[in-house]
Amino acid sequence: MTAVHAAISEPADQLGSFPKKALVASALGYAMDGFDLLILGFMLRAISAELHLTPPQAGSLVTWTLIGAVVGGILFGILSDYYGRVRVLTWTILLFAIFTGLGALAQGYWDLLVYRTVAGLGLGGEFGIGMALVAESWPAKYRARGCTYVALGWQAGVLAAALITPILLPLIGWRGMFLVGLVPGLVAFVVRLSVHEPEIFLERAKAQRNKMPLGLLVKDAATTKISLGMLILCAVQNFGYYGLMIWLPSYLSTRFGYTLTQSALWTAVTVLGMACGIWIFGQFADRVGRRPALLTFQAGAFLMVLVYSQLTDATALLIGGAIMGVFVNGMLGGYGALLAELYPTEARATAENVLFNLGRGIGGFGPFVVGTLAAAHSFTVAIALLATIYLLDIVATAFLIPERMGAPLE
Numbered sequence: 029m030t031a032v033h034a035a036i037s038e039p040a041d042q043l044g045s046f047p048k049k050a051l052v053a054s055a056l057g058y059a060m061d062g063f064d065l066l067i068l069g070f071m072l073r074a075i076s077a078e079l080h081l082t083p084p085q086a087g088s089l090v091t092w093t094l095i096g097a098v099v100g101g102i103l104f105g106i107l108s109d110y111y112g113r114v115r116v117l118t119w120t121i122l123l124f125a126i127f128t129g130l131g132a133l134a135q136g137y138w139d140l141l142v143y144r145t146v147a148g149l150g151l152g153g154e155f156g157i158g159m160a161l162v163a164e165s166w167p168a169k170y171r172a173r174g175c176t177y178v179a180l181g182w183q184a185g186v187l188a189a190a191l192i193t194p195i196l197l198p199l200i201g202w203r204g205m206f207l208v209g210l211v212p213g214l215v216a217f218v219v220r221l222s223v224h225e226p227e228i229f230l231e232r233a234k235a236q237r238n239k240m241p242l243g244l245l246v247k248d249a250a251t252t253k254i255s256l257g258m259l260i261l262c263a264v265q266n267f268g269y270y271g272l273m274i275w276l277p278s279y280l281s282t283r284f285g286y287t288l289t290q291s292a293l294w295t296a297v298t299v300l301g302m303a304c305g306i307w308i309f310g311q312f313a314d315r316v317g318r319r320p321a322l323l324t325f326q327a328g329a330f331l332m333v334l335v336y337s338q339l340t341d342a343t344a345l346l347i348g349g350a351i352m353g354v355f356v357n358g359m360l361g362g363y364g365a366l367l368a369e370l371y372p373t374e375a376r377a378t379a380e381n382v383l384f385n386l387g388r389g390i391g392g393f394g395p396f397v398v399g400t401l402a403a404a405h406s407f408t409v410a411i412a413l414l415a416t417i418y419l420l421d422i423v424a425t426a427f428l429i430p431e432r433m434g435a436p437l438e
Contacts, residue, residue, distance in 0.1 A: 046224070050165040051174055053114075053219040054158030055181030057121050061151045062185030064128055064209055068093065068144075070193045071202040075140070078202070085137050089144050094392060096148020098385045104153030105381025109241040109374060112225045113161040116377075117154065121215055124150030128209030147209075152388075156381030159364030164226035164373070168434050169314060171368070172321075176310030176361030183303040190296070228437055232373045244375035245382065254370050257428025258383045261322075262363065264421045266391020268329065268356055271398045271414050273299075279407040280345070294349055301350035305358025317433045318366050319425060326421040328355035333415035337408050369432035376437075 068090060076086045100120070108116040127147035134140035158178050166174035197205055246252045280286040280294055305325070313321035332352040339345050363384060371379040394414075401410035 047162070047165040047167075047174065049223045050161050050226070051177055053117065053215075053223050054154075054162050054178045055184075056215050057117060057154040057158055057219075058178055058181035059185035059188070060121070060124065060209075060211070060215070061154055062182035063189045064124070064147070064151065064185075065090075065093065066186050066189035067193050067205055067208075070189070070197060071205055074197070074202045079134065079136055079140065081137055089141060092141055092145045093148040093151065094388070096145040097152030098389045100149030100152035101156060101381040101385030101388075102152075103149070105156045105378045105385075106241050108153075108157045108160065108377035108381075113157050113164070113229060113377060114219060114223050114225055117157045117161065118219050120150040120153035120157065121219065122150070122213055123147070124154070125210050125213035125215075129207055129213075131206035131209070132203040152385055153381065156367075156379075156384055157377050159380045160368060160377040161223075161226065163365055163368030164228050164376070164437060168436065172313035172318070172362060172365040172433075173310040175364030175368070176306050178364060179306050179361040180303060183299065183306065186299065187303075228373050241375040241378035242382065244372065245379055251371075253428050254430070255379075255383065257424045258363075258367060258370065258379075259386060260424040261359075261421060261429070262384045262387025263390040264387075264417050264424075265357075265359055265363070266388045267394040267397075267417055268333070268391075268414065269360075269394070270391050271394030272333070272352075272356060272411075275395060275398050275402070275407070275410075279411060283407055284340075284342075284345070294346055297346055298349035298353040301353025302357035302360075304350075305354035305356070306361035308354065309358040309361045313362050313365065313433070317431050318362060318369075319429060319431045321362060322359060322366075322425045322429070323422060325355050325359045326418050326425065329359075330415050330418035330422070332356070333418070334412055337412040337415070366429070366432075368437060369435055370430070372438040 072086045072089070075081065075089075076083075100123075104116055104120050107119075124147050127143045127150070131140060131143045131147070134143060158181075159175055162174045162178050163171055193205065196208070200207075244251070245255045286294065309321055309325060312324070329352075332348070332355050336345075336348045336352045339348050364380065367380045367383065368376055398410045398414060401413055
């Protein structure tokens with residue numbers, strides 16, 4: 029009996045082997061994304077020294093990786109709704125792995141820029157496709173939890189990069205670290221051999237070939253309102269995350285005189301709080317509903333970012349950072365299930381990737397805005413003003429997002 033047939037015969041409220049394999053495949057892909065982006069940050073100084081890059085050129089390697097991610101997210105989300113979650117997820121992982129590995133052969137700025145941009149295309153596709161795959165594979169009562177586990181993959185990848193890179197980079201250099209990026213290629217083959225398409229996608233595969241997934245996101249006034257609401261949620265999520273995480277070390281060192289080691293430790297505690305928040309959100313959302321969970325975490329994010337900007341004691345900053353992390357990034361785990369429930373199978377991966385990656389594109393301005401406010405006023409004022417974006421989040425959730433917890437997927 030195939031994995032798909034086994035999944036079909038399982039009780040609706042129990043987890044079998046197929047949902048677990050889908051989760052592993054999706055979480056591993058997303059973990060590689062987080063791993064890759066963080067090791068790139070660690071390697072920029074060494075790359076710049078050997079290839080004689082200017083600071084703007086070095087920074088643009090990260091920028092164009094993210095631009096590629098936005099484009100790839102939109103492209104591969106649409107392709108996934110046409111050709112299947114597993115098949116296109118495999119394409120994105122292979123594309124990401126191959127062009128990350130090619131970075132080891134770079135001879136200058138321009139060829140490395142091309143490798144990073146194309147790798148970004150694959151990187152951007154994995155979030156939404158993996159979320160759609162898990163949402164369609166997991167029982168409704170566990171759906172939010174399943175999607176939060178995918179989101180935790182990113183945190184695991186970031187943590188692995190932080191632990192492994194300082195050890196490996198001095199031994200194998202930046203070229204060797206790029207070769208480590210070939211590992212996702214092996215994951216891709218495991219994905220293709222051991223995981224099959226979800227039942228709901230197979231049932232509708234023929235019918236959806238004649239539909240335009242992108243158009244289904246704005247097919248009528250009600251759907252357009254939901255898409256606007258989700259775009260706001262995704263934009264605020266990314267704006268707050270990048271605005272805080274890029275500037276947090278500078279905030280701690282500038283205002284409190286923290287050393288690099290101290291800033292890194294305090295930031296790491298905040299990241300651990302974020303991972304805990306993602307897990308908590310999934311448990312909460314599956315028990316009380318998506319909207320109550322979102323509103324609780326949005327209100328918590330507003331209050332904690334505001335409170336954090338006023339803290340001065342070292343212990344309070346450590347504890348406050350962890351609690352702030354719970355609320356600021358905990359919501360990330362809920363978007364996979366929420367988007368899956370709000371859109372039909374014919375447009376599910378498109379909605380997941382397009383809306384989240386457009387939000388990521390808007391969120392990319394977070395560091396710029398925080399930096400501008402800090403220059404004009406102070407980091408304290410900039411961080412405090414950043415809290416206000418979560419009020420927009422609350423309004424969008426209250427008036428634009430319906431509750432679909434436990435509803436069968438369309």
